[in-house]
Amino acid sequence: MMKMKPEIEKTVRIMEVCGTHTQAIAKSGIRYLLPKHVKLLSGPGCPVCVTHESYIDGAIDLLSYQNVILATFGDMLKVKGTYASLSEIKRKDTIFTVYSPEDAITLARKYPHKTVVFLAVGFETTAPIIGATIKNVFEQGPENLLFLTALKRMEPILRFILENEENRIDGLICPGHVASVLGGDAFRFVTEEFNLPAVVCGFQGEDMKKGVYSLLDQIEGKQPVTFLNLYPNCVRNQGNPLAKEFINEVYETEDGFWRGIGEVGDSALVLKEKYQRLDAKKRFPISEKITLKPSVCQCSEIILGRKAPYECSQFGVNCTPENPLGPCMISSEGACSAHYKYGRVIF
Amino acid sequence: MINKIQLYHGDGGVKTNELIREIFLKSYGEVGKVSLSDSFVFTTKASKLAYTTDSFVVQPLFFRGGDIGKLAICGTLNDLATAGAKPLYISAGFIIEEGFDIEALRQIACSMGEVCKRNNVRIVTGDTKVVEKGSADGIFINTSGIGVVSEQYFPCEIEPGDEIIITGTIAEHGTAILLDRYDLAIETSIKSDCCALSHLISDLERILPYIKLMKDPTRGGVATVLNEIAEFAGFNVELLENNIPIHPQVKAVNEILGIDPLYLACEGRMLLVAKKGYGSEILQLLQDFCGCREAQMIGCFTSDRQKLVYMQTKIGGKRVLPSLESQTVPRIC
Amino acid sequence: MCLAVPTKIISVDGKYAYVETMGVGQKINVQLIESPMAGDFVLLHAGFAIEKIDQGEYVFLNTILNEMINDDENEAGN
Numbered sequence: 001m002m003k004m005k006p007e008i009e010k011t012v013r014i015m016e017v018c019g020t021h022t023q024a025i026a027k028s029g030i031r032y033l034l035p036k037h038v039k040l041l042s043g044p045g046c047p048v049c050v051t052h053e054s055y056i057d058g059a060i061d062l063l064s065y066q067n068v069i070l071a072t073f074g075d076m077l078k079v080k081g082t083y084a085s086l087s088e089i090k091r092k093d094t095i096f097t098v099y100s101p102e103d104a105i106t107l108a109r110k111y112p113h114k115t116v117v118f119l120a121v122g123f124e125t126t127a128p129i130i131g132a133t134i135k136n137v138f139e140q141g142p143e144n145l146l147f148l149t150a151l152k153r154m155e156p157i158l159r160f161i162l163e164n165e166e167n168r169i170d171g172l173i174c175p176g177h178v179a180s181v182l183g184g185d186a187f188r189f190v191t192e193e194f195n196l197p198a199v200v201c202g203f204q205g206e207d208m209k210k211g212v213y214s215l216l217d218q219i220e221g222k223q224p225v226t227f228l229n230l231y232p233n234c235v236r237n238q239g240n241p242l243a244k245e246f247i248n249e250v251y252e253t254e255d256g257f258w259r260g261i262g263e264v265g266d267s268a269l270v271l272k273e274k275y276q277r278l279d280a281k282k283r284f285p286i287s288e289k290i291t292l293k294p295s296v297c298q299c300s301e302i303i304l305g306r307k308a309p310y311e312c313s314q315f316g317v318n319c320t321p322e323n324p325l326g327p328c329m330i331s332s333e334g335a336c337s338a339h340y341k342y343g344r345v346i347f
Numbered sequence: 348m349i350n351k352i353q354l355y356h357g358d359g360g361v362k363t364n365e366l367i368r369e370i371f372l373k374s375y376g377e378v379g380k381v382s383l384s385d386s387f388v389f390t391t392k393a394s395k396l397a398y399t400t401d402s403f404v405v406q407p408l409f410f411r412g413g414d415i416g417k418l419a420i421c422g423t424l425n426d427l428a429t430a431g432a433k434p435l436y437i438s439a440g441f442i443i444e445e446g447f448d449i450e451a452l453r454q455i456a457c458s459m460g461e462v463c464k465r466n467n468v469r470i471v472t473g474d475t476k477v478v479e480k481g482s483a484d485g486i487f488i489n490t491s492g493i494g495v496v497s498e499q500y501f502p503c504e505i506e507p508g509d510e511i512i513i514t515g516t517i518a519e520h521g522t523a524i525l526l527d528r529y530d531l532a533i534e535t536s537i538k539s540d541c542c543a544l545s546h547l548i549s550d551l552e553r554i555l556p557y558i559k560l561m562k563d564p565t566r567g568g569v570a571t572v573l574n575e576i577a578e579f580a581g582f583n584v585e586l587l588e589n590n591i592p593i594h595p596q597v598k599a600v601n602e603i604l605g606i607d608p609l610y611l612a613c614e615g616r617m618l619l620v621a622k623k624g625y626g627s628e629i630l631q632l633l634q635d636f637c638g639c640r641e642a643q644m645i646g647c648f649t650s651d652r653q654k655l656v657y658m659q660t661k662i663g664g665k666r667v668l669p670s671l672e673s674q675t676v677p678r679i680c
Numbered sequence: 681m682c683l684a685v686p687t688k689i690i691s692v693d694g695k696y697a698y699v700e701t702m703g704v705g706q707k708i709n710v711q712l713i714e715s716p717m718a719g720d721f722v723l724l725h726a727g728f729a730i731e732k733i734d735q736g737e738y739v740f741l742n743t744i745l746n747e748m749i750n751d752d753e754n755e756a757g758n
Binding site: 533603 | 704
């Protein structure tokens with residue numbers, strides 16, 4: 001049953017859950033073009049920013065073993081663990097920035113006497129390409145390449161946000177490239193179960209504008225609430241079956257920890273038993289203390305727009321862009337980072 | 348001569364002199380004996396001189412479009428140019444890691460000599476130190492330069508309406524370094540834009556009185572350097588995204604790696620602030636007579652005093668460009 | 681979340697393909713694409729093609745192409 005929402009005058013809150021959408025919103029300057037009552041929220045959509053402190057601690061622990069070197073995507077370097085980030089502890093030739101998981105294979109071949117650990121982070125866009133790499137390495141080597149995973153699933157975190165009525169999201173821009181892999185249908189539940197306007201849209205300024213306006217039409221009752229795929233050339237309803245096969249082949253789900261948010265059921269992708277000989281956690285005992293004490297970081301409320309950045313006691317004190325604690329400050333366009341840099345600049 | 352640098356090459360004795368003579372003086376095109384004096388002495392009639400220094404620690408040492416030697420001389424010549432100065436003399440100090448390849452050193456020195464010759468400037472004094480293996484990353488170079496400031500150039504206060512020009516396409520040096528540093532298997536014809544801009548001072552002499560400021564957008568790229576200028580000027584900078592010149596391949600590589608080219612270094616470009624109304628004339632001159640065919644007027648100062656840099660985007664939105672915060676690295680997100 | 685750019689397959693060699701993105705060439709992994717062919721457009725993410733781009737739907741490509749053409753005009757015209 002689709003019910004029409006009444007015409008509304010109050011603030012409209014549209015959330016996007018994709019780091020690249022966050023960047024695109026900032027780079028296209030789209031906020032300036034939207035009506036004043038439309039507020040764009042950046043949800044927990046950057047896989048690097050939501051990586052838990054304990055994962056970084058574990059990666060740092062690995063370096064204490066002899067002959068272990070790390071390969072990582074560049075954006076992981078500045079993410080803080082409990083005590084330090086990878087860039088802070090980096091020594092020459094211990095941590096290598098790579099563009100593709102395949103570069104980790106090249107690295108392992110170049111250093112046959114070292115164990116290379118690839119820091120496998122990402123959502124379902126990155127999970128299949130890392131999955132394919134894991135399968136290739138499992139079948140053909142090299143034997144000295146392992147994986148430390150912190151791969152996450154989009155659906156559980158979306159449910160986590162939408163199930164909390166207090167969050168009052170009025171519309172959702174679905175993550176375009178997760179949808180390319182999983183399919184547009186993977187996000188229909190947003191509309192069907194939560195009666196929320198949702199669109200899949202592309203990443204150019206014009207595409208995003210179209211996405212936001214089509215959500216506004218639904219929110220304001222000009223159009224019925226429906227799930228829309230405005231990115232059909234890159235997103236099929238069923239997604240990419242081959243990519244999904246790699247996800248199912250290599251991973252199973254487990255409860256996952258999200259920085260600044262906490263534990264979310266079934267939200268992590270971990271290696272299936274068959275592939276566990278490539279799991280760095282199985283090979284090296286590393287500390288995986290999940291700090292269960294309540295985090296001082298209030299990112300979860302800030303991400304959801306329930307609190308303003310300056311209402312967090314850590315904002316600008318212990319948490320700054322140079323020394324970020326939570327995802328809102330780690331992401332260069334996250335709510336806290338943007339507020340810190342631009343203050344109340346309004347055009 | 349053996350082919351690796353040894354600690355004794357830096358001890359000031361026979362081997363140091365041999366290195367200076369065989370590698371440095373030859374590469375610089377200087378003839379004669381190694382001078383006994385530790386100082387170069389000169390006279391000048393010029394009433395106003397500019398003096399600058401800079402150190403170079405780039406990795407990799409050799410990159411597409413240049414090497415650390417070329418970069419060191421161009422960097423210093425361009426720093427002189429920002430002061431409106433034509434170069435006279437340069438000093439070059441080397442800190443070399445033990446075991447460094449002497450042939451690589453010769454290549455670096457040759458690049459330095461070549462840029463100097465082309466720009467009619469001499470390296471007249473220098474220093475060589477060798478440090479133990481592991482104490483340096485191959486080679487570090489420090490260059491200082493002294494030059495004569497044009498009497499036509501008097502930087503003055505920036506006002507709203509003053510126009511901003513860039514002398515060419517952006518981000519080529521930064522992109523070239525990224526491609527080589529991360530050993531990315533991407534095929535492109537991109538090269539570092541590394542080059543000396545000393546010629547601009549004579550080429551633009553006639554119109555220099557209408558140029559209020561010059562600055563080369565090196566570290567942190569155009570966005571960061573414009574923030575410094577906005578801070579200094581006390582006014583906002585408004586850029587037009589559509590006017591910013593960028594090579595399509597540079598754009599493509601940055602898209603693929605998730606990097607913003609506005610934050611990548613140029614090593615052969617200058618940002619000019621033109622007095623309001625004189626931008627077009629300067630631009631014409633740059634394009635027609637200075638070999639800067641890709642030069643563009645990219646924005647202007649507004650009367651707002653938040654000292655921000657922002658950009659009118661292609662779709663008509665507005666985007667604030669803060670200074671660079673952290674190292675630019677390939678991203679997935 | 682994830683950065684991806686449209687690119688064109690020039691040739692295919694087993695698991696790999698040579699692609700061109702706005703004049704920039706690269707060898708990428710196409711294991712996740714069903715029967716990749718020269719001339720196909722794909723979405724490129726961290727060295728892998730993650731999905732074919734449907735050429736029947738020109739809207740998206742046109743946005744990109746128009747933007748590129750505009751840029752070229754700006755560069756050529758000034």
